[in-house]
Amino acid sequence: MRLDILNRGHGPGTKVLFALIRVFSGHPVPDAARLVFYRPGFYGARAKEFTHEAMRGPSAWSVADRELMAAFVSKVNESAFCVGAHSATAGQAYQDGVKVRAVLTDLESAPVEEGLRATLRMLGKLTREGKVGAEDVRDVLSAGVSPRQVQDALAVCAAFNTTDRLADAFGFQLLSPEGYEAGAKYLLKRGYR
């Protein structure tokens, strides 16, 4: 990463934890974890709480749908680390990696239900253009999505517009396909807290 403090500035307890993770998982600690464990009182603690609430808290969207939204927003932001991580997580959650790849390749022709497609379209516009209007939301609502689901999707969008920016700015190291799959398994088992 571009800041040495994020690579090597953690406290002794955290360094021991990272060493244990390396030994037991067989993978290096991903930079996403190094970031949230650095001075967690400033960013990591509240970021984890919010991301967990958005991704695993109560919602009419499934975990798989929310992971797909995370991957899709990351694709719009061209955030390679997060695309890899959340494509793998969505693929495992749906048990259908082909569907995830189809959405990221061409949303309009992908085999997803219309409410989810309309929601992803709106999140894409919001992420790309920085704003959406009432008409964009009405399109989503008329596809059968509830106002609460729109709210929940916006929380996922906020979480990943933050994480994508930090991944690219700090320069998260990309993982191997096996590394992303191991991370996905962890995220589905433990969440973001």
Next chain:
Amino acid sequence: MPDEDPKRAAYRALVDRVLNGAGRAPAELRAGAFGNAGLPPPLDVLIGKVATRPAQVTDGDFAAAKAAGFSEDQIFELVVSAAVGQSARLYDSGLAALAEATAGGEAG
């Protein structure tokens, strides 16, 4: 609009911490990074990219901020503030659009 939203509340806690909590960078600079406005060069370049085109951030952008006298901890805080700030604007825009789309009707 749906009432109390724990997701939104958790986000507000993050925004409040970054803007108003203790930090190594002055609160005024963190606010500038959050709003992507009013920052001196070369910080304006780094923070502008984090906010609007993060995939284009380079090692040189960080080197320039360090050469201008900012510590790694200060740069860490300012980059986080910029990322959270841009996301807050997106979140606000989406929620405002939802409120307008559902105004006058039963929602939630």
